[in-house]
Amino acid sequence: MTLLMIAVSGKFVPDTCTNGPGDWNPIGSAEALSAFCGIFAGFVFSGVVMVIGQKNPTGGDAHASRGLRLLLPSFFGLAIAAYLYALTTGELVCKRSLVEQLFAGAILAADAIVVIAALAWLLLAYERNSHGEVRFFRRLILVAAVFVLLMLAVSSVGFHNAWTDRTAARGADWMVWGTFLALVMGLIFLWHQKIPSAPPGAAANWQYDQYLNKHVNLSAWLALILSGALAALSAIFVSVPYDKLDLPRGLIYTMSEAALVVPALIVAGAIRALPRI
DSSP, rough: HHHHHHHHHHOHHHHHHBTOOOOOOOHHHHHHHHHHHHHHHHHHHHHHHHHHOOOOOOOOOHHHHHHHHHHHHHHHHHHHHHHHHHHHOOOHHHHHHHHHHHHHHHHHHHHHHHHHHHHHHHHHHHTOOSSHHHHHHHHHHHHHHHHHHHHHHHHHHHHHHHTTTOOOOOHHHHHHHHHHHHHHHHHHHHHHHHOOOOOOOOOHHHIIIIOOOOOOHHHHHHHHHHHHHHHHHHHHTTTTTGGGOOOHHHHHHHHHHHHHHHHHHHHHHHTTTTTTO
């Protein structure tokens, strides 16, 4: 009754994306995606509990600690993504929901890669590398990272085209795809980069205790801070009134790029934090 009165008043007409502007309904898919993120976060939390309660083999504590440092921020990000998708299910402004799902999807995609990086460390912690499992995980993460960036690029292009009713400048599409190619080449470079030689007098496990520890910590903080920043941007748009959404195209293109570049930084941090075997 309330929605009907609002619609009749002429001040506000609910728009749940059933008639456009794009060929995708972010409100209709938000409930399923919220459930998926919640289940994913539940599995990650179960992994955290298992690692904390399990006794590691001799020498495995440090590896398990690195895995935990990556699992915890990814759990936070996935839980936040589930919450943001849940908010989108109650959205009545289609354009606003496009922004909300753009950033929630970026969090989900990036933190999924961080979870796989954490699992690579847990393989070492529990001596599950007798048949080259860690080497397989390293290759898997590279393939998954490229796939994630591809999906994020598709999402960014779809976002600015849907927002502008498919009148976006052609250069905006090329800008996203050019950024995608540059990011893929950067990830491949990081994946191939080797650990520098140990300084004179360094311990035998210098590569783990000094070099890789720093990159694991950096990856964990990147995932936590940047996922929080994406969540904050999404939350800001939840509070933007429906009659204030006439945004300049330059800002739309900037958000489209940010939804690709920011999660790519999280992915790059995860690749740098991988064990080297």
